Amino acid sequence: MQEELFTSGRNIPNIDPSLQIWHWPISVYLFLGGLAAGLLFFAALITVLKKDKEYPAAVKFASIVSPIALTLGLLALFYDLTHKLYFWRLYTTIRIESPMSWGAWVLLIITPISFLWVFSYYTELFPKWKLKFNFLNTFEKFLQENRMNMAIALIPLSIVLGIYTGILLSAFNARPLWNNAILGPLFLTSGLSTGAATIILLAKNAKERHLFSKIDLALIVIELGLIIHMLMGMYAGSEVQLEAMQLLVGGEFTLMFFGFVIILGLIVPAILELTELIGYKVPVAVPAILILIGGLVFRFVMVEAGQITRYLY
Amino acid sequence: MRYAMVIDTLKCVGCSDCVVACQTENNVPIGYCRDWITETVNGAYPSIELELKSERCNHCDNAPCVRCCPTGASHQLDNGIVLVTADECIGCGACIESCPYDARYQHPDGYVDKCTFCHHRLEKGQLPACVSVCPTKCMYFGDLDDPNSEVSQLLKNRKHKTLAPEAGTKPQVYYLI
Numbered sequence: 132m133q134e135e136l137f138t139s140g141r142n143i144p145n146i147d148p149s150l151q152i153w154h155w156p157i158s159v160y161l162f163l164g165g166l167a168a169g170l171l172f173f174a175a176l177i178t179v180l181k182k183d184k185e186y187p188a189a190v191k192f193a194s195i196v197s198p199i200a201l202t203l204g205l206l207a208l209f210y211d212l213t214h215k216l217y218f219w220r221l222y223t224t225i226r227i228e229s230p231m232s233w234g235a236w237v238l239l240i241i242t243p244i245s246f247l248w249v250f251s252y253y254t255e256l257f258p259k260w261k262l263k264f265n266f267l268n269t270f271e272k273f274l275q276e277n278r279m280n281m282a283i284a285l286i287p288l289s290i291v292l293g294i295y296t297g298i299l300l301s302a303f304n305a306r307p308l309w310n311n312a313i314l315g316p317l318f319l320t321s322g323l324s325t326g327a328a329t330i331i332l333l334a335k336n337a338k339e340r341h342l343f344s345k346i347d348l349a350l351i352v353i354e355l356g357l358i359i360h361m362l363m364g365m366y367a368g369s370e371v372q373l374e375a376m377q378l379l380v381g382g383e384f385t386l387m388f389f390g391f392v393i394i395l396g397l398i399v400p401a402i403l404e405l406t407e408l409i410g411y412k413v414p415v416a417v418p419a420i421l422i423l424i425g426g427l428v429f430r431f432v433m434v435e436a437g438q439i440t441r442y443l444y
Numbered sequence: 445m446r447y448a449m450v451i452d453t454l455k456c457v458g459c460s461d462c463v464v465a466c467q468t469e470n471n472v473p474i475g476y477c478r479d480w481i482t483e484t485v486n487g488a489y490p491s492i493e494l495e496l497k498s499e500r501c502n503h504c505d506n507a508p509c510v511r512c513c514p515t516g517a518s519h520q521l522d523n524g525i526v527l528v529t530a531d532e533c534i535g536c537g538a539c540i541e542s543c544p545y546d547a548r549y550q551h552p553d554g555y556v557d558k559c560t561f562c563h564h565r566l567e568k569g570q571l572p573a574c575v576s577v578c579p580t581k582c583m584y585f586g587d588l589d590d591p592n593s594e595v596s597q598l599l600k601n602r603k604h605k606t607l608a609p610e611a612g613t614k615p616q617v618y619y620l621i
Binding site for chain 2: 221229303
């Protein structure tokens with residue numbers, strides 16, 4: 132017997148067409164937050180390992196990007212709030228159960244540190260622009276002395292920031308595409324990979340470029356593995372998860388997901404980086420930019436597709 | 445004390461009186477609703493079953509909206525009612541994304557709004573507006589912790605279901621089938 136089922140009746144003009152309440156600012160923020168987390172993680176790691184003289188791009192040049200990314204990301208988040216004047220309510224409480232709450236607190240701590248980090252390299256970054264006030268020079272000295280302390284704090288903070296962008300989504304059990312435990316590690320890996328790509332883009336010496344190409348290659352392999360795990364998990368899951376997976380595999384997001392994220396954003400850059408490491412001449416900007424675009428498209432696909440998936444009853 | 449609503453789908457005619465009563469009582473802006481009617485047709489012609497029901501926030505025992513709220517604006521009272529404090533809400537939308545029933549919406553003023561089980565009426569000893577106006581008397585409201593209450597008795601004696609129990613939210617609006 133063929134069974135028909137339809138549900139009708141819910142037609143609330145100002146609610147139902149705008150069910151997708153998270154728009155582009157959220158995707159952009161998730162990308163920028165992951166990027167900043169990756170950059171700060173590598174800058175801190177190299178400082179802790181005392182290799183900062185050998186890898187100047189990672190600790191110095193690329194770290195200029197992180198406060199910019201965090202500021203733009205925070206502005207995007209603020210733009211997406213609908214009750215904007217009450218945003219300070221985030222900081223009147225700590226809610227352990229809500230990833231957004233501890234994300235907000237981590238951002239409150241890590242954003243100033245990212246600015247201080249860049250300021251500690253001010254004289255090296257901008258040798259022509261002298262600081263006008265003496266106390267600023269003293270402050271820069273103080274920051275330079277405490278750079279190691281900042282790095283030690285940044286390692287856990289950047290990991291939390293990177294992983295939180297994924298856990299934020301996976302905490303919503305009403306959206307089956309997001310509601311899987313692998314999204315946190317997946318977004319962290321993707322964030323670290325985009326961070327490494329930015330360092331490759333800004334690195335001036337071949338040694339640093341090659342190190343980060345190798346790191347990036349490993350991260351791409353991990354990311355592909357995590358994506359396969361995510362799809363397999365949903366493939367073996369319940370009806371709602373199966374439907375969620377089908378949006379990415381065979382559904383309306385297939386081209387974006389496989390074309391831009393997996394092939395152009397992961398596999399092609401991995402091949403290009405590999406050929407460069409073997410010794411062929413490849414313009415390094417190409418794989419780096421592809422990874423950055425792939426990371427951004429990945430956030431867009433996950434945010435947009437996730438909001439379509441839901442429980443049917 | 446555990447407030448719950450029981451709705452008899454066999455008696456509901458889908459007249460939307462509950463929707464209008466809610467909009468009037470709670471001053472819901474035009475174009476928005478805190479409750480709504482769904483119409484489900486099941487089966488193949490000629491053996492078709494029609495189910496009409498009034499839906500709203502399920503005031504879940506395991507409320508994902510309360511869990512996800514970063515400021516604590518979404519909270520649950522001891523009697524089980526889930527409420528939003530407007531001047532603690534930042535309008536981030538996390539609770540809307542976390543609700544499997546799409547029971548919440550962003551009020552034009554920015555904060556998130558939803559069914560309150562007419563909390564302000566309960567305090568005065570009155571029933572929720574939707575229950576009190578239902579012309580077929582298909583809606584019941586009461587305390588599940590009291591085994592003699594009307595809702596407890598109905599759930600004891602009648603076959604019932606909840607919406608999307610697989611979402612793990614333990615919804616507290618029951619439908620008699």
